[in-house]
Amino acid sequence: MIANAALAQDRQLILVGNLIPDAATGPVGPATLVVIDGKIVEVTTQREIDKAGVADAMEADAVINLRDKTVMPGLIDLHVHLTGDPGGDFWKEATEPAEWGVVVGAKNALLTAKAGFTTVREAGSSQYSAFSLRRGTADGIIPGPRIIAAGPALAIVGGHGDVSGFTEDINKVLTSGYSCTGAVQCAEKVRKASRAGSDVIKITATGGVLSQQGRGLEAQFTNEEMRSIADTAHSLGLKVMAHAHGARGIEAASRAGIDTIEHGTFADEAALKVMKTNGTAMVPTLMAFQGVSEGLGKGIYTPVVEEKIRMTLGNVGKAVTSAKRLGVPIVFGTDAGVFDHGRNAEEFQLMVNAGLTPREAITSATTAAAKALDMDMEIGRIAVGYSADLIAFDGNPLDDVTVLEKVDWVMVRGRVID
Incomplete structure (x- = not known):
C-alpha cells in the first residue's frame, strides 16, 4: 500500500x-x-x-x-515484464486472459518499487495491460514505479515475439496483431503502437531464447524493415528497443538506427564497433540468464527452450566486458519476469563481475538510464x-x-x- x-x-x-x-x-x-x-x-x-x-x-x-x-x-530498470512471472510462457497465451496481466502486474509493481526501482521500462506486454499499470502507478492507485511502457513487441511472422508452438489455427487466434512483413507494413505497426499508447517501440530483431521457435538467434527482420521501424518511430518522437542476441542481428539493428540493444549476448567486436559509432546503448539483462539457468531441468521449459538456454549460458557477460573496453554505452536492465520480480538489484554484482566498477554499474541505473529515456532532467x-x-x-x-x-x-x- x-x-x-x-x-x-x-x-x-x-x-x-x-x-x-x-x-x-x-x-x-x-x-x-x-x-x-x-x-x-x-x-x-x-x-x-x-x-x-x-x-x-x-x-x-x-x-x-x-x-x-x-x-x-x-534506481531505473530499462527492461522488465511486470505483467508476467517466470515459467509457463508457452501456455499462457492460451489459458489466461489479458486482464490477468494487470492483476499480476500490480503485484509485481509493488515488489519492484520496494526493491528500490522507482522507474522501469516495461519491455513487452499484452495490448493494454502495461498501459493500465502505467496509469495506475502515475495516479497513485497502484503502488509501484513510474512505468515507460512498450506494449506488444513488433515481430516477424512466426518469430520471437509472435505466437508459435501451436497449430496454425491457434497461432492465428492468439497473435498480438503486431507481426509484420516488409517496410511498409512494419511502419504501419509502429504507427498502430503509437496510436495505442506506446511510450517506446519494442522489436524482436533476432531470435529469442524463451520462444518455441528453435531456428537460431540471428537476425529476423530485414535491414529495410528495421530501418523503416526506426525511422517511423523517430518521426513520432519514440525510441526503439531491440531484443537482439546474435552478432549480425545486433549490428544490423544498430546500423538501422535502433536506440538500445537488449541482451546483446553474442555481440562481437564488429557489432560493438557499429554500436559505438552509432551511439547505440547495450542493456545486458544478465539476471535473465541467471534466472533461466535456475529453471533448467525442472520442467519449466520445453526441450526446444532448454537447448537454447544451454547454448547461451557460456557467453553471459562476455559482451559487457568487450562493450566497456570499446566504449559502448551500457545501461541497466534485467528482464525481470524471466526471474522473480524484486531481485532486480542482483544485476549490479553481475555487472561488476563482467568488468564494470561499482560506480559505473550504479551510473548505468541512474543518470545513464535516465539519459537513455530522455528523462535526465527529471530522474x-x-x-x-x-x-x-x-x-x-x-x-x-x-x-x-x-x-x-x-x-x-x-x-x-x-x-x-x-
Missing part, C-alpha cells in the same frame, strides 16, 4: 544520514531534503544542516527521519526540480553494490511505498 499518499501534495522534510546525489558525486554526508508536490525543492548539505534542519522540521507537514541511512536516487539524481524518487539503505554501494539488494525505504514521486 501507499503510506500517507496525500503527503505527495504537502511539505515533507527528509533527514538524511549520508546523501549520494548521484554516482559521480558520491557520498556528501548528512543532508536535508524538502519535497513538495512530488518534487525536490530544497537540498541542504552539512554546511547548513544545523541552521536549517530544526527550523524546517517545525514547518513541515511530515518529517521522515533517515539519519541512520544512506539515501540516493531511485536519475537528487537535485532541485527533480522527481522525489528516493531510496534508503545501509552502507555505501560505491564500495559494495550488493547493499542495494536490501533497500529499507522507497519514495516514488513523493509517495512513500510500504
